[in-house]
Amino acid sequence: MDLERYLLEKNGIINKRLEELLAKKDEYPQSLHAAMHYSLFAGGKRLRPVLTLAANEAVGGNMEDALDMACAIECVHTYSLIHDDLPALDDDDLRRGRPTCHKAFGEAIAILAGDALLTAAFEMAANSRGARKDAVLKAVGELARAAGSTGMIGGQVIDLESEGKETAFPVLEYIHIHKTGELILASIRCGAVLGNAKEDELAALTRYGRSAGLAFQIADDILDVKGSSAETGKPTGGDKKKGKATYPAFVGVAESGKRAKELADMAIDALKGFDKNADPLREIARYIVARKK
Amino acid sequence: MDLERYLLEKNGIINKRLEELLAKKDEYPQSLHAAMHYSLFAGGKRLRPVLTLAANEAVGGNMEDALDMACAIECVHTYSLIHDDLPALDDDDLRRGRPTCHKAFGEAIAILAGDALLTAAFEMAANSRGARKDAVLKAVGELARAAGSTGMIGGQVIDLESEGKETAFPVLEYIHIHKTGELILASIRCGAVLGNAKEDELAALTRYGRSAGLAFQIADDILDVKGSSAETGKPTGGDKKKGKATYPAFVGVAESGKRAKELADMAIDALKGFDKNADPLREIARYIVARKK
Numbered sequence: 001m002d003l004e005r006y007l008l009e010k011n012g013i014i015n016k017r018l019e020e021l022l023a024k025k026d027e028y029p030q031s032l033h034a035a036m037h038y039s040l041f042a043g044g045k046r047l048r049p050v051l052t053l054a055a056n057e058a059v060g061g062n063m064e065d066a067l068d069m070a071c072a073i074e075c076v077h078t079y080s081l082i083h084d085d086l087p088a089l090d091d092d093d094l095r096r097g098r099p100t101c102h103k104a105f106g107e108a109i110a111i112l113a114g115d116a117l118l119t120a121a122f123e124m125a126a127n128s129r130g131a132r133k134d135a136v137l138k139a140v141g142e143l144a145r146a147a148g149s150t151g152m153i154g155g156q157v158i159d160l161e162s163e164g165k166e167t168a169f170p171v172l173e174y175i176h177i178h179k180t181g182e183l184i185l186a187s188i189r190c191g192a193v194l195g196n197a198k199e200d201e202l203a204a205l206t207r208y209g210r211s212a213g214l215a216f217q218i219a220d221d222i223l224d225v226k227g228s229s230a231e232t233g234k235p236t237g238g239d240k241k242k243g244k245a246t247y248p249a250f251v252g253v254a255e256s257g258k259r260a261k262e263l264a265d266m267a268i269d270a271l272k273g274f275d276k277n278a279d280p281l282r283e284i285a286r287y288i289v290a291r292k293k
Numbered sequence: 294m295d296l297e298r299y300l301l302e303k304n305g306i307i308n309k310r311l312e313e314l315l316a317k318k319d320e321y322p323q324s325l326h327a328a329m330h331y332s333l334f335a336g337g338k339r340l341r342p343v344l345t346l347a348a349n350e351a352v353g354g355n356m357e358d359a360l361d362m363a364c365a366i367e368c369v370h371t372y373s374l375i376h377d378d379l380p381a382l383d384d385d386d387l388r389r390g391r392p393t394c395h396k397a398f399g400e401a402i403a404i405l406a407g408d409a410l411l412t413a414a415f416e417m418a419a420n421s422r423g424a425r426k427d428a429v430l431k432a433v434g435e436l437a438r439a440a441g442s443t444g445m446i447g448g449q450v451i452d453l454e455s456e457g458k459e460t461a462f463p464v465l466e467y468i469h470i471h472k473t474g475e476l477i478l479a480s481i482r483c484g485a486v487l488g489n490a491k492e493d494e495l496a497a498l499t500r501y502g503r504s505a506g507l508a509f510q511i512a513d514d515i516l517d518v519k520g521s522s523a524e525t526g527k528p529t530g531g532d533k534k535k536g537k538a539t540y541p542a543f544v545g546v547a548e549s550g551k552r553a554k555e556l557a558d559m560a561i562d563a564l565k566g567f568d569k570n571a572d573p574l575r576e577i578a579r580y581i582v583a584r585k586k
Contacts, residue, residue: 027442126434160401
């Protein structure tokens with residue numbers, strides 16, 4: 001299969017639906033909606049919502065049933081980036097090659113735009129068209145848990161508190177698994193739940209999601225060391241400058257690359273019970289460790 | 294009926310359930326959970342969740358069906374206070390007689406504790422016990438809309454952007470209706486929806502909620518002018534100092550008091566089709582304009 005074409009097609013579908021679901025850019029209050037659109041339509045890869053659709057496809061689901069949830073997950077991801085970039089947190093000026101939300105709109109609007117995207121996520125998720133109500137509720141609950149204080153936000157807190165300190169390897173793994181891994185896993189599980197996945201399918205996709213999520217974060221760490229700023233759209237070497245714990249800092253770039261590749265193989269292996277409907281997930285696992293940004 | 298006793302009893306039930314639903318104070322990451330508990334258990338009046346339970350009671354619902362949603366709404370309210378108090382927004386040092394969350398835990402943790410409470414709200418709402426799944430989904434969608442960019446957050450944005458400027462009266466009403474009114478209205482509607490309210494009951498409670506919500510905010514404005522800091526737990530006169538538009542600034546304290554009283558009467562009038570199960574709502578409308586904090 002042609003992954004590039006698949007990603008392009010799904011991106012188009014996701015972006016169109018996001019435009020439909022979100023309040024318009026010029027809706028009152030305009031500063032707020034402009035900021036939300038600025039960050040949401042900044043050329044992100046849409047990896048998480050694509051995973052939602054791909055997991056839904058793998059279990060033979062109907063794409064329409066998972067589309068609103070996919071959009072919701074992208075909103076959660078975007079809010080987390082806006083808040084991560086704030087001066088009180090990572091204090092980043094650039095994101096995807098453009099000024100961060102608070103640089104462009106000021107800190108107050110950035111905080112509120114993040115809040116509004118998180119809130120909008122749950123509105124679109126709860127109002128999901130098509131899917132069975134009990135599946136929607138289960139998916140909304142999973143998304144909230146994954147994004148919450150013992151999931152993504154928990155990872156963000158430990159990441160912040162570890163900055164500039166000597167970090168033990170288990171702490172680094174906690175950060176990676178929670179800050180990035182939980183939302184990636186939820187993206188996959190929500191897509192499967194909305195496709196009425198059977199128990200064993202959900203278990204296999206959970207194994208896929210855990211491996212793929214960690215592979216993604218290790219690849220991200222490697223890109224921060226090796227990638228060029230022009231490719232990644234943000235200054236590289238930022239992790240080291242901030243004293244952030246990373247995989248390469250512990251085991252070196254080569255060993256990190258090897259570990260990411262192993263995890264991608266494990267993810268693909270978890271899909272062995274699935275037919276060709278899971279090919280997009282297989283290709284995405286390969287892409288996660290091969291990408292240049 | 295004895296409102297004080299009613300509020301005390303419901304407060305006990307809500308606080309107990311919040312403790313059950315929320316991650317424990319000493320759960321990892323501890324700084325985050327300590328900050329969430331600090332702000333959530335700060336002696337708030339629990340007006341919004343009590344309204345949820347009272348509206349549920351008015352339509353003859355089962356309290357257990359609305360309790361988790363009531364807790365969720367209190368989490369949304371608390372998150373909004375934490376973020377409102379941040380230096381980039383209202384920059385307040387005191388809340389309910391104690392240092393604000395960012396004063397006690399630092400700005401980064403305060404931002405993330407707010408995010409986590411908002412996220413936890415949707416987790417507890419989606420996982421609501423007992424109630425019919427379609428009612429839960431409808432309520433979750435309503436809560437998200439009310440708290441979002443065209444609801445509460447929209448009001449907060451216009452409030453910020455109006456500070457220190459000459460504000461037209463319709464803008465003040467927009468701020469009041471959105472910043473405070475929307476969540477109060479949602480508290481009532483969600484309780485009714487989870488009690489399987491009939492269409493005409495929901496319409497009447499919506500009229501009640503709009504009037505009560507605006508009455509509440511006008512009473513808040515009056516308290517900021519007239520109340521003592523010891524009673525309200527925050528410095529009074531803050532609105533004027535910040536150049537915030539308020540009802541008393543437009544029409545004076547006496548006329549504002551009259552308007553609040555009229556709105557409370559309108560709220561009570563909207564309940565004329567209800568029996569004594571709506572007495573708590575009637576008493577709360579009176580309390581809203583008579584309270585000292």
